[in-house]
Amino acid sequence: MAVAKSKAGKHAAPLLGKYELGRLLGRGTFAKLDKPELAATAGMDARVLGEVSAMRRLRHPNVLRLHEVLATRSKVYLVMELAPGGDLLSRLASLPSRRLPEHAARRVFLQLVSALIYCHARGVSHRDVKPQNVLIDADGNLKVCDFGLAALPESHRDDGRLHTACGTPAFAAPEVLRRKAYDGVKADAWSCGVILYVLLAGRLPFDDSNIAEMCRKAHRREYTLPEWVSQPARRLVSRLLDPNPATRLTVAELSSHPWFKRSLSLDSQLGSLLGGAPERDLLFQAPPTLNAFDIISMSPGLDLSGLFGENRRSREKRFMTTASPEQMVEQLGHSGAKLGYFMVGKKGVERLPLGGLSGLVAMSMEMSEVAPPLMLVELRLEAGDEEEVQAFGWDALRTELGEVVMAWHGCEEL
Known part of the structure; x- marks a missing residue:
């Protein structure tokens, strides 16, 4: 974090004797909220506690690391790993085609899948997987972040299902939008399918301001992929964007798909992921x-x-x-x-x-x-x-x- 200085040019007093506050890097849903604001905003305090609880369970190269939680009488500070490359959505938007070549999309998607399988193995469903919640570190590697809506094992009811409709509509599974009981792991898989589509096509598969109409299109699989997308990638998108969660591919099952069997390190065309040296x-x-x-x-x-x-x-x-x-x-x-x-x-x-x-x-x-x-x-x-x-x-x-x-x-x- 950049170190802040006072008007006199001196360093600011260390926060709780450990950290110096620097310039504002960005804003999130509750990136800068005081304790009274958290208490006054419905459900916000629960989201903060949920994020902390989820991230404390996770330690993976492609999951943003939570280093420490600090609190004063008026504020709560979450000390997290720095990912200076911005988010995946912004990086895609900066590209002329707003998409990645398939070999680069494969590498991005593999890192996302690796992170989510790790989370699922520890009973954590993200429930808001989208490019805005995927950050890029200084080496061009992905870091999944924002676990404020994550479901932990204790979040499930006796039937083992989740019942809270949440997430971003364009990336949420049909069963979530329809407010039905759902499996968080399968819901994350749908979101991965939407992200893979965006990486390959440069646009959303289902994009409508009317959520009911968007849900209808998703349920009928009303999407088209550009002609440049390979057949293995098309089949994978279809398996992930399956409106029936019972037959939808989970991220843990992706290792058996042909699109993943190609060794990334041997791809002769594999250049820099999202900037930097080849x-x-x-x-x-x-x-x-x-x-x-x-x-x-x-x-x-x-x-x-x-x-x-x-x-x-x-x-x-x-x-x-x-x-x-x-x-x-x-x-x-x-x-x-x-x-x-x-x-x-x-x-x-x-x-x-x-x-x-x-x-x-x-x-x-x-x-x-x-x-x-x-x-x-x-x-x-x-x-x-x-x-x-x-x-x-x-x-x-x-x-x-x-x-x-x-x-x-x-x-x-x-």
Whole structure:
């Protein structure tokens, strides 16, 4: 956050001794409300509490992080991760065609799907999925935000259904608009279908100021896709924009769809997602060279992580290879695809959300040159709780990597 200064040019007094308030970055539904305003606005205090409760359960690379909640007598402060790239709607609006090429749309959609499957696995339904609630960080990666309307497990009635009509009409499922009992997971899937349509076509599938007429069009599937959209993408949109929630595809089932089976890292036309340097420039920066001190410092005898409650041995693996960084990323992409994983680039480090499309674990890969052509590859599970980390299939990944691995080690064996 930018630091604010007083008229005298000095820094403002730290907020609660920890933060300095900077310039206003934007406004949301309740981005700047005092406690009295929250109490006076019907349901607003419940939305704030709901958002805090939902975000405290979530820690995923594509979900905006809630760092801390602070309160004074008159105000409530939510300290969140900064996403300086704006929202997805604004970025699309800045493009001449207001849409993305299909290979770029696939990458955007994969990140959205990964975030939502993670949320659903923890009993959180977003219920207001739309481009305005998808932010972009400094590296061009997506961050799902605004969980003010999210439904938690305790929100469901005895029948396991939700009954509150909420969200944005153009992105809300027909059963929500018709004020029927609904499944929040299936409602989020419909919203994903609308977003995928927008990414591919540059417009809404159902756009009418009359909500009843919009609902009728959605129920009859009265939409058309431009001719440039591929057949696999068309079929996926149709499966998501299914007015019958019982037969509608869920986001957790997307891994079996042909449109998702293509490895993103091997798409030769995949450029920058939403601005910045080309994708391959980000992925294949020259690896650093290790010196003797670097190698010695990796010794298990000098590993002090246990003193801080970290379990590095279950989170990290290292191996030697003579493959180039380009070859290594390609092989990891092939191996991951066989196991149902997918790859998303991030500024010189290849991040691999793992566990099918569950998004429950995210991996980073770093390569360092030991002595040409020998390279040290370090794989680390960056996200996921201990249970998920312990269950991760290292052996299966090692098998799929095959001959590219010269010697496979855990942290304790290097």
